Amino acid sequence: MNRAALFLASALCCSPAAGEVPSGNFALAELDLGPGCRAPEGAWKEAFAFIRLNTSVEPDPEVPRLAPGDPRLVYHPFLAVSCSKAPPALSYSAITALRLHLSAGGTLLLNNSSGARGGSVERWARDFAGLLLPGAGLEPLPPGHVLFKSFFISRGRGGRFDLQAVPEAAFRSDRAAVIYSANDLAGIWPVSAAGAPVYPCLPGGEPQRLEGRRLFLNIVMYALTGSYKEDAVHQPFLIEKMRRLSSGEAQ
Amino acid sequence: MSAELGAGWALLPAALLLPAAAWRVFRGRGAPRAVVRLRLASFLALAAALADPLLSRSERRPVPPRAAFLLDSGAAMAAPCGEKPGLSRRDCAADWFRGLSPRLSAGASPALFYFPGADAPLQKEAPSSFPAERDLGAALERLSSAPGGPWDAVFVLTSGPGLSFPPIGASRPGVTLLAVGAAGRRGLGEPRVSAPPFAYLHMPFRVFAEARLERAEAGEKASLEVLLPDGTRLSSAALRTDAYGVFAATFTLRRDAPGLAGYRVRARAGGFVSSSEFRVQAVREKLRVLHLSGPPSFDYAALRAQLKSDPGVDLVSFVILRDPEDTAGVPDAELSLIPFPAHDIFLKDLRNFDVLILHSFDLRRFAIGGIYLQAVERFVAGGGGLLVIGGPRAFGSGGYASLGAFAALLPAEVSSSPDHSRETFSVVPAAHPAASPEVFGGPGAPVPAGLNLLGGPVGGASLIYGYRGASGASGALAAARAHGRGRVVALASPSTWTLKAAGGGRYSAFWDRLLSFLDGTLGLERATLEAGGSYPPRLRLRVLDENYLPLERDTATVEAEVSGAGGARGLDFYFRGGGVYEAEVPPPYGGRLTASARVSVSGRPAGRARLSFSPRNPSAHEPAGLASLQAAAAPRGWRVARMEDLSAEGLAALLPPAAEEEARSWSAAPGRSPWLLALFLLLLAAELSLRRLAGRD
Incomplete structure (x- = not known):
């Protein structure tokens, strides 16, 4: 048995306590990569409220911070990490655990909150994506990608910053398993006690924030439905095909 | 009265010279006249033996026609023989020949030959005079050199179906086709069904069915229906019989559940009802x-x-x-919903x-x-x-x-x-x-x-x-x-x-x-038995591999038997390709039979299959009969008659008249008689004795 399997076995050997298992049909966990990687306070709460308001998805309000070797990782196929500074390198076993997570259908959102294009966080993100999905580097999502229509019709240009025209992704089996945003999709959410946004969105202001919110929701929906919206294009054809087959009996 | 010389005619000159030489030698030695005459007589006897003359008397007399009866032993002739249970058409034809033969022999010289015909049984040992000649043309050619010929008339005993005829231009004249089993009563045979071995779920598949109303008039009302085992009618067709009493239809069916499903085809015509069953294995395309x-x-x-x-x-x-209660707060155009x-x-x-x-x-x-x-x-x-x-x-x-x-x-x-x-x-x-x-x-x-x-x-x-x-x-x-x-x-x-x-x-x-x-796929049997429509009945065993795909190679071991009338007997299955094994059911075929098979693939059990079935009577569904024979005979100048309708006198009327020929009524070959040799020896002994008495050496 290889080390990865041993790790996975040890990760899954123990039953998590009740309450440690997420409720709802969507659960987000932050990947704990160190102090430089943490989403702003209240970001996910606002994000979940937006999701709950607009969609049928019921996000679990709990957002645990999980280390790459945490056994609860198995209950959180959607991982997010928002870094303002490049985190330290991970161990081989941690990388292996995350590789398994992604290969089993998991999604990892790498959010760059540094506000710098081409800086240390971005270099780390590219290296990290390469480590997790060997041979599949980050690439801009093509304009017609299903992620841009998984719920909203999104142009993809949103976030706290405007450093990136569209998110980038590293693919595994045609699925965007690692999604990277340089525009800080976590910083758009926090609001003050008065309900005002904590961080301004530059240079586009509120429309840019709204576009960022829609993009974030689309990323969540993409993780939950895959290429469903591409199916939607083909479904009338499939249904018509089946109707034709059925009518064959009358020929 | 006539006299001929036998094989020793070449010795005749020597035979004539011998007594002449003897006369000349002995006469000059002064032998007594009686001795000389005895010697001469003995040499004359020897000369007669050497010449081997044949004495005979001839007269003109009629010669009975030589008639060859060529009996088709093909599969169709294995069908039951009308109202004689337990006998095949071939048996009936042979019995008919044996019954008529003594009376026929008075005016003809009949001889019976078998040829295997088409689709001959796999196992049943059918008599065959010409085992290699499966079509009628070859059998007729072989008949021309058979002992007892040449033949003045040839009768082919056949029921017709499956028989291949010689080319019209090369057909031997003087042939009469005797239709066996074509004189049955009016009745409706079991429908013959041709269905695909498997069908894709939800995809239409076609089933051809036909039945024959014996002794039918063309245009009689008839119908065919496809039913489920519970009697639910899936499809039906209102039809008319053709000139041969046959009516047929093609049905388009569809299966919506996987696995083996049974169907029944019911035929109605002339106040009769008959049915036959078939099964289709439904598999998923997707x-x-x-x-x-x-x-x-x-x-x-x-x-x-x-x-x-x-x-x-x-x-x-x-x-x-x-x-509905979720509010995106954006125009629908901005949603992909x-x-x-x-x-x-x-x-x-x-x-x-x-x-x-x-x-x-x-x-x-x-x-x-x-x-x-x-x-x-x-x-x-x-x-x-x-x-x-x-x-x-x-x-x-x-x-x-x-x-x-x-x-x-x-x-x-x-x-x-x-x-x-x-x-x-x-x-x-x-x-x-x-x-x-x-x-x-x-x-x-x-x-x-x-x-x-x-x-x-x-x-x-x-x-x-x-x-x-x-x-x-x-x-x-x-x-x-x-x-x-x-x-x-x-x-x-x-x-x-x-x-x-x-x-x-x-x-x-x-x-x-x-x-x-x-979806029911898990319930699919890997081994399934089906009864074919042939006669003698054949069973088809379909074997799937572990992935539910037909076996590509003969890797299955089958232990199978059939029971019913005649007790239990083994079945030998032979691989036919595409996951299909076939076996012919050994007779007898009366009543309902149950076949069971235990199948292993590559040494691992692959399942058991069981099937109860009633062997079908091919006389009922073979559509050709007399009409097809008439159609084949006409351009060849042949005649057709129903065997069952034909008496010895009727058959004799079909034979050519007896020919006259010169025939030897008496003959004798005195040269070959042992008495002639004895006479020769007696004369020599008498001559010796007389010479001794006369005091001469």
């Missing part, structure tokens, strides 16, 4: 799955990806991305799918009026598979217990109050064909969490997996029941995606097996 999910979830994403990646699945998937086409899905398109998956689906939104839920019930009753997966909006938490007809479909007890729990649970596989115990065992086994706390299986349902929750609750995690021709499976937990996280192919193994059970 499994057509309609996946309706409530809110998107990881479980939905994983299952959808699983089904999408399976080339054997056609998936149509709908997920409820937004409930489409309305869920509930009306079309439930009322129009559902029947085109094999499996319906309701995945944490809040049915209360679609329960108004009940027509959608009734459509689901009809879908299952008609052979569809229904999989109900739990979640926060399903089972007790989805109010399923109050959904009337739908609740009655569920195979497990459902709470009338919310029952969704976040707790982790352990899985207890049951002894059920849909269960995959290995999935939840061994190192790395997942600890699933989140399920609807279902009770145990309801009456008539069976447990696939049980659960034991962290809180101590237990019940059915998955249960199944049959409804109508379909199946329903309830799966309490929407957390099977954790199997995917556990790796090792657990997830695909779990779903492959569950879906196979749901």
Whole structure:
């Protein structure tokens, strides 16, 4: 048995306590990569409220911070990490655990909150994506990608910053398993006690924030439905095909 | 009276010279005259022996015609012989010949020959004078050199079907076809059915059926119907008999459930009714799955990806991305949403799918009026598979217990109050064909969490997996029941995606097996027996490999026997390719027979097959008979008669008149008589004695 399997076995050997298992049909966990990687306070709460308001998805309000070797990782196929500074390198076993997570259908959102294009966080993100999905580097999502229509019709240009025209992704089996945003999709959410946004969105202001919110929701929906919206294009054809087959009996 | 010299005619000069020389020698020596005469007489006797003369008397007299009877031993002649149970047409024809032969011999020289004919039996030892001549032309050619010829008349005893005739221009004249079994009473034979060995589910397949009304007039009313075993009529055709009494139709059928299905073709004509059965194995081209999910979830994403990646699945998937109470606050043009086409899905398109998956689906939104839920019930009753997966909006938490007809479909007890729990649970596989115990065992086994706390299986349902929750609750995690021709499976937990996280192919193994059970594929037998339409009856054994594909090579071992009239006897199956083995059923064929086969593939048991069948009477469905013989005979200048109608006198009338020929009535060959030799010796002895008495040496 290889080390990865041993790790996975040890990760899954123990039953998590009740309450440690997420409720709802969507659960987000932050990947704990160190102090430089943490989403702003209240970001996910606002994000979940937006999701709950607009969609049928019921996000679990709990957002645990999980280390790459945490056994609860198995209950959180959607991982997010928002870094303002490049985190330290991970161990081989941690990388292996995350590789398994992604290969089993998991999604990892790498959010760059540094506000710098081409800086240390971005270099780390590219290296990290390469480590997790060997041979599949980050690439801009093509304009017609299903992620841009998984719920909203999104142009993809949103976030706290405007450093990136569209998110980038590293693919595994045609699925965007690692999604990277340089525009800080976590910083758009926090609001003050008065309900005002904590961080301004530059240079586009509120429309840019709204576009960022829609993009974030689309990323969540993409993780939950895959290429469903591409199916939607083909479904009338499939249904018509089946109707034709059925009518064959009358020929 | 005439005299001829025999083979020793060349010695005649020597024979004449011998007494002449003897006379000349002895006369000059002064021997007594009596001695000389004795010597001369003895030499004359010797000369007569050497000349070997033949004395004969001839006269003109009539010669009876030589008639050859060529009996077809083909498969059609193995059919029962009219009203004589237990006898084949071939037996009847041979008996007929033997019965007529003594009387026929008075005016003719008959001789009987067999030839194997078309489609000769595999096992039954049929007599055959010309074993290699399977067609009539070759048999006639071979007959010309058969002992007893040349033949003044040739009679071919045949029932017609399957017989191949010589080319018209090269046909021997003087042939009379005697139709055997064509003088039956008016009656309707069993329909002959030609159906494909298998059909794809939901795809039309065609079945050809024909029957013959014996002694029918052209244009008589007739009909053919295809029925299910329970008598349900699937298709019918109103027909008219043709000039040969035959009526036929092609039916287009469709199967909506996998596996072997029986059908019956019923023929009606002339006040008679007959039927025959056939079976078709329905296999899937693709499994057509309609996946309706409530809110998107990881479980939905994983299952959808699983089904999408399976080339054997056609998936149509709908997920409820937004409930009516959700407000996006943006124009519809900025949303990629489409309305869920509930009306079309439930009322129009559902029947085109094999499996319906309701995945944490809040049915209360679609329960108004009940027509959608009734459509689901009809879908299952008609052979569809229904999989109900739990979640926060399903089972007790989805109010399923109050959904009337739908609740009655569920195979497990459902709470009338919310029952969704976040707790982790352990899985207890049951002894059920849909269960995959290995999935939840061994190192790395997942600890699933989140399920609807279902009770145990309801009456008539069976447990696939049980659960034991962290809180101590237990019940059915998955249960199944049959409804109508379909199946329903309830799966309490929407957390099977954790199997995917556990790796090792657990997830695909779990779903492959569950879906196979749901769509009925798991119930497919790997070995199936079918009765062919030939006579003598042949059985066809279809063998599938572990992947339910036809065996490509002869890797199966078959132990088989047939029982019924005549007791049990073994069956020898021979590989024919494409997963098909064939065996001919050894006689006798009376009554209903039961065949059973035990099959192993590459040394591993692959299943047992059993089939009860009634061998069909080919006389009933062979459409040619007398008419086809007449059609074949006319251009060849041959005659046709019904054997059963033909007496010895009638047959004699078909023979050419006796010819006159010069025939030897008496003959004698004195040169070959031992008395002549004795006379010679006697004369020599007398001559010696006389010479001694006369005192001469």
